[in-house]
């Protein structure tokens with residue numbers, strides 16, 4: 494591990510100040526990321542994955558804001574960075590890919606026009622040079638006959654191809670970090686697998702680090718080096734992906750794994766985690782997972798668990814045995 498990681502997040506708190514109260518969407522999140530590393534961020538809907546991603550790239554809008562904590566990118570503090578400096582980093586050094594490529598692609602511009610604009614937003618390039626870079630980048634993400642397809646419009650591409658265009662746009666400037674928020678969720682399984690394989694080889698070839706946000710543990714296990722499991726705005730377990738998913742120590746991670754369709758025997762019902770995710774406006778005083786946890790006892794209801802760190806981080810009073 495190098496002395497200074499690419500990204501170092503310390504005790505990040507991102508809150509939404511709503512009329513109903515303060516929604517603590519991200520509450521004390523810490524992790525670091527090395528160059529070329531792929532980090533999977535998993536958890537049920539509402540656990541704070543997307544808000545963590547938006548915080549990293551400076552895109553939390555009112556009524557939300559980063560309430561405290563630190564996000565260091567190559568040693569430089571991003572929390573409190575003037576918006577113009579954040580914009581200069583965004584798209585160039587740190588890029589984001591969303592679940593819906595429509596969030597990135599403009600329907601009234603051809604793919605070539607919008608990629609040219611994206612190239613020129615961060616530096617001088619002639620239209621010809623920008624189109625050439627766009628075509629080469631589209632080829633890298635598996636778009637056949639890319640130069641000819643530059644004049645096509647987003648609606649002329651299939652969903653999988655549109656997502657590839659969005660990924661290529663994120664790759665244009667050779668960013669150091671890509672934050673991908675459920676980018677393959679809407680695609681069919683074979684296209685998903687292809688895009689995952691391509692993202693993995695791109696990250697390894699170019700040294701680009703990837704934060705892959707997903708509710709799908711199977712996807713994360715085939716792609717990521719490390720996994721962070723989030724619950725109610727906190728990281729409850731973190732470690733190397735193989736070890737953590739093979740032998741989870743937090744009962745929540747175990748519950749997520751048990752509810753995967755692949756874990757059910759034919760004809761059997763899926764083992765859903767009982768109960769629902771808590772309201773972030775009024776969390777119980779102890780462990781937020783306690784009301785749904787098969788291992789919880791009195792202490793879990795009253796005392797927030799400390800983090801136990803050995804080869805991996807576990808935030809639990811009664812972690813499962815190490816394998």
Ligand SMILES: Nc1ncnc2c1ncn2[C@@H]1O[C@H](COP(=O)(O)OP(=O)(O)OP(=O)(O)O)[C@@H](O)[C@H]1O
Pocket residue numbers: 509511516518536537538539540541542543544545555556557708773
């Ligand atoms: N603009 C907002 N105002 C108030 N609360 C918000 C806002 N945006 C997000 N939240 C809250 O922050 C919490 C975390 O949301 P987030 O989208 O990060 O979850 P997630 O884990 O990414 O879920 P999903 O997989 O559904 O996207 C949720 O409880 C959500 O209601």
